[in-house]
Amino acid sequence: xxxxxxxxxxxxxxxxxxxxxxxxxxxxxxxxxxxxxxxxxxxxxxxxxxxxxxxxxxxxxxxxxxxxxxxxxxxxxxxxxxxxxxxxxxxxxxxxxxxxxxxxxxxxxxxxxxxxxxxxxxxxxxxxxxxxxxxxxxxxxxxxxxxxxxxxxxxxxxxxxxxxxxxxxxxxxxxxxxxxxxxxxxxxxxxxxxxxxxxxxxxxxxxxxxxxxxxxxxxxxxxxxxxxxxxxxxxxxxxxxxxxxxxxxxxxxxxxxxxxxxxxxxxxxxxxxxxxxxxxxxxxxxxxxxxxxxxxxxxxxxxxxxxxxxxxxxxxxxxxxxxxxxxxxxxxxxxxxxxxxxxxxxxxxxxxxxxxxxxxxxxxxxxxxxxxxxxxxxxxxxxxxxxxxxxxxxxxxxxxxxxxxxxxxxxxxxxxxxxxxxxxxxxxxxxxxxxxxxxxxxxxxxxxxxxxxxxxxxxxxxxxxxxxxxxxxxxx
Amino acid sequence: xxxxxxxxxxxxxxxxxxxxxxxxxxxxxxxxxxxxxxxxxxxxxxxxxxxxxxxxxxxxxxxxxxxxxxxxxxxxxxxxxxxxxxxxxxxxxxxxxxxx
Amino acid sequence: xxxxxxxxxxxxxxxxxxxxxxxxxxxxxxxxxxxxxxxxxxxxxxxxxxxxxxxxxxxxxxxxxxxxxxxxxxxxxxxxxxxxxxxxxxxxxxxxxxxxxxxxxxxxxxxxxxxxxxxxxxxx
Numbered sequence: 001x002x003x004x005x006x007x008x009x010x011x012x013x014x015x016x017x018x019x020x021x022x023x024x025x026x027x028x029x030x031x032x033x034x035x036x037x038x039x040x041x042x043x044x045x046x047x048x049x050x051x052x053x054x055x056x057x058x059x060x061x062x063x064x065x066x067x068x069x070x071x072x073x074x075x076x077x078x079x080x081x082x083x084x085x086x087x088x089x090x091x092x093x094x095x096x097x098x099x100x101x102x103x104x105x106x107x108x109x110x111x112x113x114x115x116x117x118x119x120x121x122x123x124x125x126x127x128x129x130x131x132x133x134x135x136x137x138x139x140x141x142x143x144x145x146x147x148x149x150x151x152x153x154x155x156x157x158x159x160x161x162x163x164x165x166x167x168x169x170x171x172x173x174x175x176x177x178x179x180x181x182x183x184x185x186x187x188x189x190x191x192x193x194x195x196x197x198x199x200x201x202x203x204x205x206x207x208x209x210x211x212x213x214x215x216x217x218x219x220x221x222x223x224x225x226x227x228x229x230x231x232x233x234x235x236x237x238x239x240x241x242x243x244x245x246x247x248x249x250x251x252x253x254x255x256x257x258x259x260x261x262x263x264x265x266x267x268x269x270x271x272x273x274x275x276x277x278x279x280x281x282x283x284x285x286x287x288x289x290x291x292x293x294x295x296x297x298x299x300x301x302x303x304x305x306x307x308x309x310x311x312x313x314x315x316x317x318x319x320x321x322x323x324x325x326x327x328x329x330x331x332x333x334x335x336x337x338x339x340x341x342x343x344x345x346x347x348x349x350x351x352x353x354x355x356x357x358x359x360x361x362x363x364x365x366x367x368x369x370x371x372x373x374x375x376x377x378x379x380x381x382x383x384x385x386x387x388x389x390x391x392x393x394x395x396x397x398x399x400x401x402x403x404x405x406x407x408x409x410x411x412x413x414x415x416x417x418x419x420x421x422x423x424x425x426x427x428x429x430x431x432x433x434x435x436x437x438x439x440x441x442x443x444x445x446x447x448x449x450x451x452x453x454x455x456x457x458x459x460x461x462x463x464x465x466x467x468x469x470x471x472x473x474x475x476x
Numbered sequence: 477x478x479x480x481x482x483x484x485x486x487x488x489x490x491x492x493x494x495x496x497x498x499x500x501x502x503x504x505x506x507x508x509x510x511x512x513x514x515x516x517x518x519x520x521x522x523x524x525x526x527x528x529x530x531x532x533x534x535x536x537x538x539x540x541x542x543x544x545x546x547x548x549x550x551x552x553x554x555x556x557x558x559x560x561x562x563x564x565x566x567x568x569x570x571x572x573x574x575x576x
Numbered sequence: 577x578x579x580x581x582x583x584x585x586x587x588x589x590x591x592x593x594x595x596x597x598x599x600x601x602x603x604x605x606x607x608x609x610x611x612x613x614x615x616x617x618x619x620x621x622x623x624x625x626x627x628x629x630x631x632x633x634x635x636x637x638x639x640x641x642x643x644x645x646x647x648x649x650x651x652x653x654x655x656x657x658x659x660x661x662x663x664x665x666x667x668x669x670x671x672x673x674x675x676x677x678x679x680x681x682x683x684x685x686x687x688x689x690x691x692x693x694x695x696x697x698x699x700x
Contacts, residue, residue, distance in 0.1 A: 003666050003669075021677060021680050024680055024681070024684050025680055025683065025684075027684065028680075028683050028684040028686075028687040028688070029687065031687075125537070126533075126536065126537050126540055129537075129540060129541070129544070130540055130544065133544040133547070133548070137544075137547055137548055137551050140548075140551050140552075140555065141551055144554075144555050144558060147558040147562075148562070149562070150562045150563060153555065153558040153559045153561075153562050153563075154559065154571050154572075156555045156558070157504060157555050157556065157559050157568075157571065160551065160552050160555050161498075161504065161507055161508065161511070161552075161568075164508070164511045164548055164552065165498055165511055165514075167511075167515070167548070168491070168494065168495075168511060168514035168515055168518065171515060171518045171541060172491060172514070172517075172518045172521065174537070175518050175521040175522045175525065175534075175537070176521070178522065178525055178533065178534055178537065179484075179521065179525035179528070179529075182525075182529040182531065183531075183533065184533045184534075184537060539651045539652060539655075542648055542651055543648050543649065543651060543652070546644045546645055546647075546648040547645060549641075549644055550641045550642075550644055550645050553637065553640075553641055554641065557634070557637060
């Protein structure tokens with residue numbers, strides 16, 4: 001075996017895992033030492049560097065076929081690491097603000113990230129399961145971070161019970177696929193695919209497990225509760241990086257292990273799920289007063305848009321999903337980041353949209369950035385959210401799924417209402433009372449500014465002469 | 477030597493008992509035990525398929541499933557303890573601050 | 577098919593006979609002076625009689641939780657230990673890395689005091 005080559009192939013994952021161990025050791029030896037945060041940020045920057053470097057290389061196997069690297073897996077790594085890095089930058093200030101800045105949080109983030117990288121490059125059901133669970137278990141811990149409040153513990157319990165329940169389905173699906181084909185390797189399963197009952201049942205259960213994790217309707221019940229109960233910057237991490245990793249794994253599994261077998265029409269299933277997810281997520285989001293719950297339902301709806309691209313089942317569709325996840329990650333981390341900025345101030349519950357009244361003029365920079373991220377989430381040009389949606393719906397139309405694209409466009413038109421509602425509160429309502437706003441650190445604001453710049457840049461990048469992120473993804 | 481159908485049948489029954497338990501029980505600890513039952517039913521499926529196919533992949537999968545289930549159990553018990561300390565109950569119908 | 581269970585029957589028979597024999601011998605040969613405490617049922621230091629829903633110390637949970645984790649990691653070490661001479665240096669290094677990770681986890685729990693049995697000094 002070529003150990004060094006394997007290690008190099010999985011370098012971002014190894015860096016994050018080693019850094020996680022380092023953070024835990026630091027916490028064990030010197031409790032609460034600040035260096036844990038710096039180790040975390042530095043290791044994530046280094047991992048991101050290596051991740052970007054492997055962009056554009058062809059898809060290759062490593063660890064005797066357990067993992068793949070390069071190609072779309074490399075792009076998945078970049079999305080995950082980008083999302084994680086910004087969440088860590090935001091978390092430091094925010095968690096300090098709510099008095100929950102434990103070093104363990106960074107350890108958990110790093111372990112979860114290495115699990116996500118394993119998941120996004122899974123080439124075997126074992127590594128898929130291992131990556132998914134490494135990620136999920138760390139996320140359960142993060143959801144229960146505010147353990148002394150009823151709400152926090154309740155969110156963690158719901159997340160844990162439903163997450164473990166869905167793990168059972170995923171594992172059973174994997175077991176049946178193994179039984180039907182005699183191998184756990186994803187390309188091996190694809191090669192031995194048949195339309196016997198065992199294989200179909202396995203594929204269906206595996207899909208149910210995945211749909212739970214990406215919170216598609218009707219498997220979404222946990223999402224709003226968990227997102228509301230978790231500290232906001234960690235919610236951002238949960239909503240973006242973990243979803244990106246799971247979708248990346250879905251792309252790898254669907255495109256390589258489940259070819260079109262007679263009787264297994266997962267495209268139709270996914271398109272139905274996509275339609276109900278988009279409609280349901282957007283409609284319930286309309287009536288939410290809590291901005292974190294609103295963003296949770298919006299994240300359900302966004303999972304629906306990504307499923308549109310998946311159900312197209314073409315290389316174009318898969319790369320559109322990958323780009324969409326990139327877009328979703330940067331704009332959603334940004335939106336949660338601004339909410340966290342408001343929420344750091346005690347006294348008022350700033351996750352209630354009514355309490356945001358008048359804050360747009362009070363903190364002009366934050367107001368502008370919030371509007372920008374929300375515009376992008378709503379899919380208004382010239383922001384990255386629009387480009388992502390455009391690619392996804394175009395892929396669906398090219399795959400002869402016009403009704404799906406029409407529902408998607410209508411649903412995203414409806415979503416404009418609740419995104420704009422936040423802006424109406426920010427700018428066109430009188431502030432209730434004078435509230436003192438604590439200013440965030442330079443790094444916090446800098447991270448948000450970079451996210452805003454990325455949102456704008458990748459919104460206009462496709463029409464720039466030197467652009468080409470989409471070309472890079474389609475080249476896998 | 478029994479046929480594989482029997483093993484698959486009993487693990488499917490165990491899995492279904494687990495699902496029903498998760499859906500109808502109200503005690504968080506019991507729900508969690510039912511989830512563990514589901515995972516162990518899957519382990520039985522994997523081991524019987526492994527012996528049926530004559531390759532070792534399924535048994536290796538069981539090792540990982542066991543280790544992961546143990547880690548999950550620890551996190552789950554910790555969360556349930558936190559719930560009990562806050563609410564003095566582990567009845568999931570009484571843990572209902574978050575809805576809609 | 578049932579023939580194959582015959583050795584188990586023999587084993588059970590021997591076990592029963594041996595247990596009865598030893599109990600009888602010790603009763604005949606040894607001194608026999610019963611008192612109240614000796615006749616109490618013994619259950620690992622816990623009071624065996626009483627309310628089933630008794631609350632007991634959180635330390636039990638912590639130790640049990642750590643036991644589950646560290647106990648099950650052995651499923652990876654054991655197969656390796658059986659065959660490690662054939663598996664070569666790479667596998668040895670991998671297993672050392674694995675054990676190091678476990679050690680870091682153990683260090684963390686030790687330093688956080690979760691294995692500290694004395695409740696007065698326990699920080700959790």
